[in-house]
Amino acid sequence: MSTMRKGSALLALLLLAARPVFCVEFDLTADGMRDIDDTTKSLNSNLATKNSKNALGEAQEIAAFFLQVQGYYEAKGNAQDAVDYARKSHELAGQIAKSVAANDLDAAAATVSSLTRICKSCHNAYKTD
């Protein structure tokens, strides 16, 4: 292999390796929202049946999702209410995770109710059907 071919092979390899870094950007989609809807429902039933292990994972998943939603609206701009709703959702999900970890499942369930109110507020303002 010539030096030049080696060079371009190496470049191709570097570009391939770098790709995932450029693909981490988050897009708010109906699919993603449907997934988080399922996760929230499952979280509710796991709290009711006292399955703390699954409930904790779900609360953490919801918290991570809304951190990304927050970043999405920050990048989009001109959507301060959506940024605030997403931040609040992230915080409430984190609070749910803490309550589950502290084995206070009643507090966790109450916070899920607050969270679902934020879902509705954001939909009223930002979801167009």
Ligand code: HEC
């Ligand atoms: C920061 C704003 C915001 C928050 C908070 C939010 N959503 Fe959404 N949601 C949206 C937007 C915008 C759409 C429309 C997405 C689209 O159709 O592309 C949507 C769509 C949906 C849909 C409909 C998907 C479909 O089938 O078209 C569901 C279900 C949903 N969200 C569930 C939830 C749940 C559950 C929560 C709270 C745990 C939540 N959302 C919180 C903005 C938000």
